[in-house]
Amino acid sequence: MSSLPKLLITGASGFTGKxxxxxxxxxxxxxxxxxxxxFFSEEIQTTNCDLTNKEDVIxxxxxxKPNYLLHLAGQNHVGKxxxxxxxxxxxxxxxxxxxxxxxxHINPNCRxxxxxxxxxxxxxxxxxxxxxxxxxxxxxxxISQAWEVLYKLPIIIAKPSNLIGPGVSNGVCSIxxxxxxxxxxxxxxxxxxxxxxHAQRDFIDVRDVVxxxxxxxxxxxSGKVYNxxxxxxxxxxxxxxxxxxxxxxxxxxxxxxxxxxxxxxEIETENLTNLGWKPLIPFEVSLVDIxxxxxxxxxx
Numbered sequence: 001m002s003s004l005p006k007l008l009i010t011g012a013s014g015f016t017g018k019x020x021x022x023x024x025x026x027x028x029x030x031x032x033x034x035x036x037x038x039f040f041s042e043e044i045q046t047t048n049c050d051l052t053n054k055e056d057v058i059x060x061x062x063x064x065k066p067n068y069l070l071h072l073a074g075q076n077h078v079g080k081x082x083x084x085x086x087x088x089x090x091x092x093x094x095x096x097x098x099x100x101x102x103x104x105h106i107n108p109n110c111r112x113x114x115x116x117x118x119x120x121x122x123x124x125x126x127x128x129x130x131x132x133x134x135x136x137x138x139x140x141x142x143i144s145q146a147w148e149v150l151y152k153l154p155i156i157i158a159k160p161s162n163l164i165g166p167g168v169s170n171g172v173c174s175i176x177x178x179x180x181x182x183x184x185x186x187x188x189x190x191x192x193x194x195x196x197x198h199a200q201r202d203f204i205d206v207r208d209v210v211x212x213x214x215x216x217x218x219x220x221x222s223g224k225v226y227n228x229x230x231x232x233x234x235x236x237x238x239x240x241x242x243x244x245x246x247x248x249x250x251x252x253x254x255x256x257x258x259x260x261x262x263x264x265x266e267i268e269t270e271n272l273t274n275l276g277w278k279p280l281i282p283f284e285v286s287l288v289d290i291x292x293x294x295x296x297x298x299x300x
Contacts, residue, residue: 004030008066010051010099011073012044013037015169016115016206020070023210032064034073051095061102068217069112071099074140077170078119081133092136093143100147100155108153113213114144116159116225118267145223154222158213161229161267164286165206166293172236173203173290176243181294183249190251197237197255200262204230205281212277219275226272230279233264242287 007024011017012033021044025031033046049060051073075081075091096114103110117137121128129135141157148155164173176192183190212228220226240253 004028005067006030006032006064007068007070008032008034008060008064009070009072010034010049010095011071012046014072015165015167016163016209017072018167019165019206020072020210020213023207023214024070027214029068032066034060036073051098052090054098057095057098058102058106061099061106065107066103066110067107069099069103069110070213070217071096071112071114074115075133075136076117078131078133081131081136085132085135088132088136089139092133093139096140097143100144100153104147104151104153108151110154111217112144112153112155113158113216113220114141114155116141116157118159118161120159141225148223152222156216156220156222157225158216159225159227160209160212161202161204161227161265163206163209164203164283164290165281166289167206168297172201173239173287174294176239177287177290177294178298180243180247180249180251180291181298183251184247184295185298190249191254192240192251193254193256194236194240195255196257196262197235197240197253198257198261199236200233200265201236201239202229202231202233202265202267203239203283203286204228204279205286208279208281211280212272215272215275215277224271227267227269228272229267229269230283231267231269232283233266234283235262239287242284243291246288246291 007029009020012021013035021031021033025044031044033044034049036050050056075088081088119134120138121134144155147153209228
């Protein structure tokens with residue numbers, strides 16, 4: 001039997017999950033990659049589990065008895081949450097409850113990171129609720145915080161900003177890179193459309209975020225919320241202009257909104273930086289890596 005600490009990573013086949021599996025495996029953890037679909041890896045142990053099925057979750061926790069849990073799985077699409085709010089609540093809220101409740105009974109000392117969202121709302125102001133996805137993520141964090149208070153489970157809440165980096169992602173930087181890579185490979189309309197060029201985002205490389213998760217497992221305090229961000233607010237126009245410097249394609253840019261200026265985003269990360277973490281990957285390097293990924297993986 002391995003003497004390495006066991007780490008369950010849910011959502012292991014996703015954008016962040018693949019980076020997390022690689023990071024923690026190299027960092028000396030025995031990683032068990034959890035996926036609902038047929039995820040397979042020759043390097044890392046994998047297991048399939050429907051996290052919305054309580055009995056499946058209990059069986060998995062009994063089998064592996066993890067020392068650590070990084071809960072990345074869930075439904076993260078706002079549009080889908082409008083179409084099917086129940087499935088979003090099941091994927092984000094119920095799955096989290098099943099996991100932490102199973103751990104409470106089977107291995108209550110397991111250190112847990114629950115990944116929240118910048119799209120959560122203040123539950124004291126219901127008028128601030130904008131979509132079912134926000135509700136599902138807010139409930140996910142509330143139940144995690146409640147179990148930490150009521151049952152003293154070692155649960156940490158991490159709230160990353162907009163993730164970027166190489167790999168398949170639905171993020172705006174990946175969407176832009178995918179379109180540019182297609183323009184470079186074939187004769188197609190050289191147009192990129194955005195809703196509002198002045199929209200502001202804090203972009204953080206997924207590899208820096210995974211490093212933050214490792215820091216939180218080692219040094220984070222149970223019950224605390226840790227924002228993970230670059231500390232730099234950028235407009236979508238800034239993103240587009242950086243991509244223009246990386247490609248020889250002279251594409252047209254169309255914006256539906258021209259005069260709506262957004263405030264710069266300020267995200268407080270002191271809780272995390274006080275633990276010794278800081279982002280290391282420059283924004284421009286992230287965009288180079290994203291574009292390289294899509295150039296190598298875009299089919300004509």
